[in-house]
Amino acid sequence: MKTVIRAFFRTVRTVLGPFMLLKERLTQPSGVVREPSAQTTVNLQCKNLVLYQFNTCPFCIKVRQEMRRLSLPIEKRDAQHNAAYRAELLQGSGATKVPCLKITDATGQSQWLTDSAAIVAYLRGRFAKV
Known part of the structure; x- marks a missing residue:
């Protein structure tokens, strides 16, 4: 039964995926314009x-x-098609749930945010005022 459910959702992603990517491209927000020194920071x-x-x-x-709206050049890693990134995600966060934002502090400690609403709130809180 689990195999049938996975096959169903894989088919749905295959069919709807190109339309979702097209919609994303057509509805891209314009980015925040900052002073050059602020953007460098x-x-x-x-x-x-x-x-x-x-x-x-x-x-x-x-x-x-x-x-894009906040003009953030954050590295994106495709954990769906790259086994190494999937393994990093599993090891760091304990699951392969996406989206997941890895936040590394100055001491090298990492924190993992695994909820899209929490990630958006974090990004807005940290970068909307800069």
């Missing part, structure tokens, strides 16, 4: 962030749209 802060995601996941699309 944001770019440096984003070096400590990594988004683990699937291309056609609607929750990942929501996070990517917010990243």
Whole structure:
């Protein structure tokens, strides 16, 4: 039964995926325009962030749209098609749930946010005022 359910959802993703990606591309928000020095600061802060995601996941699309709106150059890792990234995600967060934002602090400690609403709230709280 589990195999049938997975096959069903894989088929749905295959059929709807291109339409979701097209909608994402057509509805891209315009990014925040910051002073060059402020954007440089944001770019440096984003070096400590990594988004683990699937291309056609609607929750990942929501996070990517917010990243565009806030002009955040956060590294994106496709955990669906890259086994190494999937393994990192599983080891770090304990699950392969996406979207997942890895936040590394100055001491090298990592925190993992696994809910799209929490990720968007974190990004807005940290970068909307900069």
